[in-house]
Amino acid sequence: MALRIGCAAEPGRAQNNKTGSWRVFMPVVDMEKCTLCGTCILICPETSVSEKDGNILFDLDFCKGCGVCARECPGDAITMIQEEK
């Protein structure tokens, strides 16, 4: 790919960098406890939590496993577990 003059770039390429490889612990959600309040979606520094059809989804391509979602979940529905790689 030719260089873009002035060290400029269009959006979209950050996703080339799969930060999920940094992860040691991964979040697991207990949907029995989850109230879909959206706290985890809002605060995730990686924009890697979303909700679809009443389920909370973690994008493990990008989740760094920081655990802020688990700690801030008002219903304690998220736990961080050691990931087998």
Added chain:
Amino acid sequence: MVDKSLELFDCGHRACGGCGPAMLARFILKGTGEDVIVVASTGCMEVFSTPYPETAWKVPWIHSLFENAAAVASGIEASLKHNNRTEKVVCICGDGATFDIGMLCISGAFERGHDITYICYDNEAYMNTGIQRSGATPYDASTTTSPAGRMSMGNSRPKKDLPQILNAHGATYVATASVAYPMDVMKKVEKAVNTPGATYLQVHAPCSTGWGFDGSKTIEIGKQAIECGLWVNYEMENGELTKAKKVRRVPVDGYLKAQKRFRHLFKPQPVTEEIAKIQAIADANAAKYGIDINLNK
């Protein structure tokens, strides 16, 4: 109205896990919406979000130097004005870029009264270069250039009161916020960009690496800072304090103990004299902004 679902900050950036400034980048863009141009200073956020060609920014974004974001923003605003364009201009800069090296350009821009919003993500030291103290570093915090030692209790000066300095410039809206309260940040960003003139927002953005706490506790630490009165969330409009978040204050000890940068105040023995000085800073904040919830009333 703030659209919480708007995602203008992409994943794949290289911030540490649990990064306060990374959360803040998302909150800010939810507050500004898409019709914005972001000006960044050199610093953590700039570096973790834009290694060529992998930008995390889905809005127009420019970085020039460490110290000149406010001046670059002034030029952008002038160009937009000349061409009747509608984009909001928002600087997002660290506390080193804001409190220290950028003061000249910031003072000029606020005195000229450009229609820009300057947001400082305040993680209270130069984190990108390895946790050196800045004018925003709190009293007694140990950093790599204000290390605690046999002859030192850490940073020897209190945090500079930058919001008041910019208030004195005639800023139309000056506010503080914390990543611990995302909705408050978004609302203040929205208000700042929609207030004509130069506006300033200073957001407490805990840094797990620099302050020494587990990355999962970023929001928790931010809340503790507010609950003890060492950080106050308030708003000033046209020079007048219009709002301050009230709290049932707790002693500063818990907030300090939770972070390695204050560890020397407790180990091997608590340094009560120094802790009392920090408590006095919190007490003064409480008196100045009237944040104490008085249970007797």
Added chain:
Amino acid sequence: MLQIMEGSHAVAEAAKLCRPEVVSAYPITPQTHIVERLAEMVADGELDAEYMCVESELSALSVCLGASATGSRVYSATSSQGLMLMAEVVFNVAGMRQPIVMSIVNRALGAPLSIWNDQQDSISLRDSGWFQLYGEDVQEMTDQHFIAYKAAEQHDVLLPGFVCFDGFILSHTYEPVDIPTQEEIDAFLPPYVPYNKLDAKAPLSMGMYATPDYYMEFRYETDQAMKRAGDAISAAGREFGEMFGRDYSAHTESYRMDDADVAFVALGSICGTVKDAIDEMRADGIKAGLVKIRTFRPFPAEEIAQALAGVPKVAVLEKNISVGSAMKGAVGPEVKDAVTGTGIDVYSYVIGLGGRDIRKKDIRAVAALAEKGVGNMFYGLRTEVL
């Protein structure tokens, strides 16, 4: 139509005719008359631009960078210490490939403080990635602003440029000058079409950081662009000549170089004095000539080599000093490099620093030194105070 004008005011007229949308500058002697005149033009409605008074030169050029990145043609002017305070932004603008044009009213650098002329300021930023044009007289420096914008904004160039001229000697001197009409300049210089710009409708990140995987290539691209800037300046200079009768297609100008035994190389207003001295020397049977450098960056090595071919001795008149360098001046080594292998002897003479007057007899004395093979030295020191 010729009008008698102060150099600074002629430059302000030129800047106005280029229709900048944003003008930002900070006052510094001897640049002030330019920006004062532009402020008047905006105040009187003659120029439809955002005129921004800033608190420092650091901000002046940063403002221009921001406005340029947003798609505006911009203008600034500075001198000496002001340029040094801008220096970080100067390099940044070039790396970000913003085609900003800035007048440099050449003045010495402190310490000691001096408000008078030499060319240390702009020469010191020769590696910054801005092309550098030097004017000999008010007409030339005025015309060079039109050419600078035209060349800078070509999409195969996209580099900023300095238009340099000697403080006081040119900026504060009244000379007859032909100022083109707005219609003529509009025909020569079309509206600015940015290559990259900040626009919410087409988001772009500008000024990202480059890892070791990319940094060298960006620097290489800037150097390649500078090479093309030479061609663009030349093409614009030719087109300007066709329209206005003053041709600037060459990066150098030779004066009485036929069968010269000794040639001067110089930049800026000193060239007028040198030409007069050459006329006298020629009348006295000394075959002297001048190669005036109009474009210092990109350095026109080939043109200089051609112009100097067959001349045994070359004296480079330097209104700068590269402290600690072997030849003492910064221009000499580049001239020497241009003629390497030809057997031509090139010497530098540091002359006229900090406003020290340069007279015809000094030029003749330098020629005599060069003929004797004595050079790479300060000329005209007051030895009684040393």
